[in-house]
């Protein structure tokens with residue numbers, strides 16, 4: 051591509067006149083927004099180590115009472131996007147949230163979609179539109195756009211989870227807002243929606259009609275996902291061991307914006323993920339290993355760590371253990387890329 055004219059090529063008086071009229075010449079900026087063949091990416095390859103974040107989060111528990119936080123979260127901000135923009139990737143927000151025993155995060159609902167992945171602690175639950183969902187290590191809990199949600203912790207010790215939202219996207223669309231609500235009456239029994247859909251391919255009631263709404267299942271227990279991957283490993287001696295979290299009625303991604311998956315690395319295994327357009331984040335549920343992007347310096351990760359990687363890159367993951375499998379949950383922008391026809 052040949053070099054286009056720059057801003058400096060233009061007389062200063064002309065540039066000033068354009069600025070005054072809220073006008074911008076395209077040609078000096080065109081290559082930046084349409085680079086040759088590969089997009090520019092702000093998403094940096096990064097690891098947020100749990101051993102570093104955890105003490106800082108517990109400190110937030112001492113410094114900031116719940117009433118002053120509403121959601122006591124340290125945001126995992128990718129510096130490539132600017133720390134204050136609270137983006138892990140272009141569309142994905144991530145944060146680690148802490149609730150101490152006896153505390154409640156008050157009821158609200160908002161336009162962004164959210165998922166939590168439980169990292170540490172027992173005895174907490176999130177009530178989503180009247181349904182209390184247990185929060186156990188590795189579980190995925192959905193609070194789709196518009197659904198009421200509040201968090202309770204009745205156990206001992208801190209509970210910590212990873213929040214993943216499409217907040218940057220919804221915010222950019224000038225569509226992000228919330229309303230506060232009265233505490234929810236728990237109208238449904240614990241994990242009802244999980245019970246309804248707990249067997250793959252089996253759905254509640256005889257009048258089942260495939261839905262078009264959000265996933266009706268709100269809690270995806272880690273034990274089920276893990277068992278599936280372990281069982282798959284018995285049937286596949288090689289090849290990527292990976293599953294998608296989907297709406298059990300339709301097979302659609304959990305959200306129109308963010309797709310979720312889980313993968314298993316066999317003991318000692320190194321895999322290069324299929325090259326894709328979308329940026330991706332990784333949360334290590336179990337095990338340890340390394341992540342490297344485009345053959346760059348490998349990042350070592352341990353269980354409970356969270357990582358980010360840009361799209362249009364070769365991502366290599368290796369299991370650091372020779373005798374134990376490792377498991378990661380992933381989130382990416384693939385549903386959005388597919389919808390836009392850029393996947």
Ligand code: 1HN
Nearest residue numbers: 121123145155199213215217
């Ligand atoms: C939110 O509602 C939660 O409900 C957590 O736990 C993090 C970040 C931005 C906007 C809303 C929650 C959030 C959030």
